[in-house]
Amino acid sequence: MKYLLTGGAGYIGSHTAVEMINAGHEIVIVDNLSNSDEIVIDRIEEITGKRLVFYPFDVANKEQLTEVFAQNQIEGVIHFAGLKAVGESVQIPIEYYRNNLDTTLTLLEVMREYSVNKFVFSSSATVYGEENKPPYLETMKKGSCSNPYGWTKSMIEQILTDAANADPELSVVLLRYFNPIGAHESGLIGEDPQGIPNNLMPFVSQVAVGKLPELTVFGDDYDTPDGTCRRDYIHVVDLAVGHVKAIEYASKNKGTEIFNLGTGVPYSVLEIVNTFRDVNNIPVPFKIGDRREGDLQDSWADATKAREILGWEATLTLEDMCRDSWNWQSKNPTGYR
Numbered sequence: 001m002k003y004l005l006t007g008g009a010g011y012i013g014s015h016t017a018v019e020m021i022n023a024g025h026e027i028v029i030v031d032n033l034s035n036s037d038e039i040v041i042d043r044i045e046e047i048t049g050k051r052l053v054f055y056p057f058d059v060a061n062k063e064q065l066t067e068v069f070a071q072n073q074i075e076g077v078i079h080f081a082g083l084k085a086v087g088e089s090v091q092i093p094i095e096y097y098r099n100n101l102d103t104t105l106t107l108l109e110v111m112r113e114y115s116v117n118k119f120v121f122s123s124s125a126t127v128y129g130e131e132n133k134p135p136y137l138e139t140m141k142k143g144s145c146s147n148p149y150g151w152t153k154s155m156i157e158q159i160l161t162d163a164a165n166a167d168p169e170l171s172v173v174l175l176r177y178f179n180p181i182g183a184h185e186s187g188l189i190g191e192d193p194q195g196i197p198n199n200l201m202p203f204v205s206q207v208a209v210g211k212l213p214e215l216t217v218f219g220d221d222y223d224t225p226d227g228t229c230r231r232d233y234i235h236v237v238d239l240a241v242g243h244v245k246a247i248e249y250a251s252k253n254k255g256t257e258i259f260n261l262g263t264g265v266p267y268s269v270l271e272i273v274n275t276f277r278d279v280n281n282i283p284v285p286f287k288i289g290d291r292r293e294g295d296l297q298d299s300w301a302d303a304t305k306a307r308e309i310l311g312w313e314a315t316l317t318l319e320d321m322c323r324d325s326w327n328w329q330s331k332n333p334t335g336y337r
């Protein structure tokens with residue numbers, strides 16, 4: 001039996017591939033490499049010592065995706081494939097809706113044709129919107145998203161919920177990620193954003209390695225102890241292990257279940273910068289700039305449900321996240337490319 005990881009050559013997908021293989025599962029990856037590189041497949045095999053099956057094409061291509069299910073006995077799917085840059089989604093919303101929704105709908109159609117009924121989806125805490133206040137609970141009503149990217153996540157959650165309501169055999173697990181950072185301890189795989197990073201940690205590590213001159217902290221006048229925004233940063237390896245638990249949960253249950261994958265502990269921007277500097281003993285030049293439009297002051301998880309039902313909780317510390325981020329970046333100063 002094999003599990004299909006769409007977008008499995010990406011940041012979170014590649015780390016999940018490693019943990020799935022470590023847990024004894026066989027995996028198949030479909031990834032069009034629009035935000036990754038085929039070298040990641042080699043790195044996964046180097047880390048695990050296991051070969052994997054890889055198809056370099058668009059998940060929305062129904063003919064090619066059908067071939068994957070025909071050639072491999074797929075047991076379940078973890079759906080990472082998608083465009084995920086918030087700012088870019090505002091510039092090209094049609095491409096975001098087309099890519100993120102088409103991949104999902106095509107996947108559901110082919111899964112139904114092959115009676116594959118376990119589906120784990122990469123959702124995001126962004127679906128809580130600004131109406132809800134942290135710590136976020138899975139029982140909260142979803143809020144309004146501030147960008148097309150967030151709306152694609154919210155809409156896909158609805159599509160999957162409706163699909164599971166219509167098919168008693170379909171098991172759907174919606175994983176709401178908070179802020180994944182860090183890298184595998186080997187430094188062979190990590191976060192490799194194209195162009196100037198939007199997210200904090202890759203920006204910090206690129207400043208530290210000298211690829212970027214200085215970090216701008218987006219505002220220090222928030223109503224927090226040090227004036228900077230707080231987020232629930234989670235080590236990408238902890239997040240990956242959560243997916244192993246989630247697909248195993250999906251194998252034993254039906255219907256739709258939502259889980260927050262976070263630590264439940266918020267850290268501020270300045271705490272991230274200072275911890276990174278201290279743990280790695282490397283300067284991170286920064287200046288205080290204006291607030292970034294759309295930023296929430298606070299976002300963190302109530303992580304109880306995943307602990308109680310999945311038997312999963314984050315174990316790696318902020319120091320581990322900063323150390324492993326730097327280990328990846330210093331070994332790959334220009335990323336994979």
Ligand code: NAD
Nearest residue numbers: 007010011012031032033034035036058059081082084122
């Ligand atoms: P990523 O860009 O590194 O990985 C996504 C992968 O999907 C890439 O390798 C890309 O090439 C591939 N892809 C995109 N469209 C495709 C298509 N049509 N067909 C085949 N492959 C396609 O991003 P990531 O950070 O690993 O995120 C993985 C998933 O988790 C995404 O759906 C993202 O929205 C979600 N997520 C990420 C975060 C985060 O902070 N990184 C937070 C919440 C949710």
Ligand code: WQD
Nearest residue numbers: 084086124126198199200203216217218229231269292295
């Ligand atoms: C974190 C904090 C910034 C960069 C985003 C998406 C979300 C999810 C995770 C996909 C904020 C501050 C950042 C910088 C800074 N992605 N910051 N200077 O915005 O919490 O979430 O990534 O699903 O959907 O919205 O993460 O890393 O961009 O920002 O001061 O150069 O760091 O203001 O407070 P965010 P982030």
